[in-house]
Amino acid sequence: MKTVAAFPRPFKVRVRHTRGVSLPDPQPEELDPACAIQAKGLRKAYGNVVAVKELDLSVRKGEVVGLLGPNGSGKTTTILMLMGLTEPSDGWARVLGYNPLRDPLSVKRRVGYMPDSVGFYDHLTATENLEYTAMLAGLDAASRKARIREVLTHLELSNVADKKVGTFSRGMRQRLGLAEVLVKEPGIIILDEPTSGLDPEAAREFLAIIRALKERGITILLSSHLLHQVQEVCDRVLLFYRGEKVLEGTVGDITRRVMGSTRMFMLEVAGTDPNRVLASIPGILRLSKQGEGKWTVEADRDIRADIADGVTRGGGRLLALSDSEPTLDDVYARYFEHMRTKDAERAAMNSTEEQKFVRAGERSSAEEQETKGAAPQKEDSP
C-alpha cells in the first residue's frame, strides 16, 4: 500500500470561479414592492480582500439615501453590484424588481448611473456625447433630440450644447453627467461622488439640482465622503467602514447613537478664563478653545445656566452662548476616532496571538522533521 502513496498526486487545477457559483435567490416574502432597491447578504471579495461584507440594504421608492464612508470602504463596489456591472460573490439584490446579475439590461434601462469623475469623449460635442448614450439606451430618434435639448436647458448647458466637451470645466462635465442620466428618464438615479472635485459654489448648485429631483419623487442613491453635503439632501444615511455598513438611519438617529447624550455649546467670553471658572460645573466633559475668546463646551446635560453663572461670577463678560447641534462631520470624526483606537487594540492583540501561533508552528514542523528522519529507518527494517 505504501507504493501507492509514492505516486505523485494528480494535478490540481485551481479554477477561479466568478460565475457558476450558486448565489441565493430571495424568498417571495422577503421582497417588498415599496422598495426600489433591496439587497441582502451582498458580498464581494477580490481574492482574499473583501470589498463588501454581507450588506443588507433597502431603499424605498422616492427616498434619497446617502452612502457615506472614507475612500475604499466599499461604496462604489456596492453601486457596481446594484448596476450589474460587477458580480457579487454572495447574496442577492433586486433593483425595481429586477435581478442585476441575471437581467442587467432591464436594470440599466431604468437606472441612471453617474460614475465618479465622469468622463466624456472630448472630441465630440455635448449633444453628440448625449446622443451616443441615448442611442445605446434605446431611445428613438424623435424623442432623443427633444429630450436632450430639454435636459441641457434644464441644467443650463444649452449655450454650450454644440461645443466640444474637451473645453468643459469640471463642474460643467459633472452637470453633463447628470444630464445624461436624466435623458434616460430613470426611476432611480445613482450618483457616485457627484460633488467631488467641485468648487463650493458648483457643489451647492449641484446639490440644489438634486434637491429639485427629489421633489419630483425620483429615488436617489448617492455616495460621498463629504458629509455636510449628504446631510443637506439625504433622508437617510448608511455609514460604511472597511466594506461593512456600520451605521444606518437618519442623520439625527446616527448623531444620537454616536454622540450619546453629549451636548455641545458655543461660548464667547471676554475678561476671564473659562478653564478656571467653569471647571467646577458638574456634568462638564470637555472644554476646547476654538479661537480668541471662543470655546466649545461638551457636557452630558444642559448646563447653559451654570456656564452663564460661572462666567459672570468669575468677573468676565458673556458675549454669546448657544446650543449647537453636532454636525455629521463631528459624528464622523468621533466615530472613526473610536474605530481606529479599536482597530489598534485589535491589531496589538492579533500580533501577540500571531507570535504564539508562529512558535507553535515552528515546534510542529520540527516534530515533523524528526518523524520524517525516523521513517526511512523504519522502512529499512523488515
Place this chain on the structure above:
Amino acid sequence: MKHGDTTITLQREGSPFKGLWVVTVKEMADHMGSIRIRLLFALIGLAAVSAIYSAVQQIRSVVGEDPFVLLHVFTVSQDPLPSFVAFLSFLIPLGAIALGFDAINSEYNRRTLSRVLAQPIYRDAFLMGKFLAGFLTLALTLVVLWLLVIGLALFVLGVPPSAEEIGRSFMFLIAALFYAGVWLTIAMLFSVVFRQPATSALAALGVWLLFAIFWNMLAGLIGQIPSNQMAQLMSQLWFSRISPNTLFAEAMVALLDPTTRSLGPILYSQLEGAMLGTALPFGQSVLLVWPQFTGLIAEVILLFTGTYIIFQRQEIRA
C-alpha cells in the same frame, strides 16, 4: 442566513448584440475623422502610387505578350522601390495596429467605459462593435486601394483586365483583409491587457517585428531538431505558418502568380506529367491557398476570443 434553494443559472436575459450597431457606427465615424487614419491613407496612397508607377514602367515593354498584366502590376518591383504587395504586407499591420492599440484602454483612461456600460448593453456589444468598426475601416481602405490600382493600371496600360485577373486580385483582397484582421485583434488584445496605450502600441509593434524579422530565423532553428530531412522541412514549414505574415505571403504568391503549383516541398514523383511554367486555373489556385485562408481566419477568431475572455473578466472601475 436563510435563502431560497433556487440557484441562479449562468444564463442572462437580453441579447448580447443590443447596441452593437450603435457602437460600430460611432467608432467608425471616430476612425474616419481621426488624424491617424488620414496619415495612414496618405502613407498607403503614396506607397501605392509610387510602386505601381515603377511597376508599370517595367511592364509596358512586355504588355503585348503577357496574359496577366494586371497581376504583375501588383507584384513587379523595380529598384529601389519594393513591389506594391511588399508595401502592403508592411503597411497593413501598421495600419491595423494604429486602429486597435488604444481601443479599450483609452476608454478606461478617459473614464468613459463605466458610463457607456451603464447603458443597457452588454460588454460583448462594446468589444464586438469596436472590432467591427476597425475591421470595416480597414476593409474600406483596402477596397479603395484595390479599385485605385485596377483603375490606374487600366488607365496607364490600356489593357482591360480579364475576369480571372479580377477574381484572383479579389481573393487577394480578401486575404489582405483577414491579414489586417489578425493585426487588429492583436492590437486590441494588448489594448485590453495594458492600461497605457503607449505600452500596448509598443507591445503590438514588438509582435509585428517578431513575425516580420525573427520568426523565419526561429523556424530555421526549429527545423534543425528532427533527424529526418523531410521531417526537418515539414516542422520548419509548420512553425513558420503560425505567423500571419507567412500565411499572407503564401496566399499572395499562389493567387497573384498563377504558375505557383505548391506552397511546400514537392517530390519529383508528384511532378510527373506536370507542365511546368504554365498557369494553374483560378479554382485550383484558390484550392491551393484555402488552408492559408482558413489559418488567417482562425487566428482572427482565436485572438478575438482571447481578448473577449480577458475583457469579460476585467473590473470596469477605472
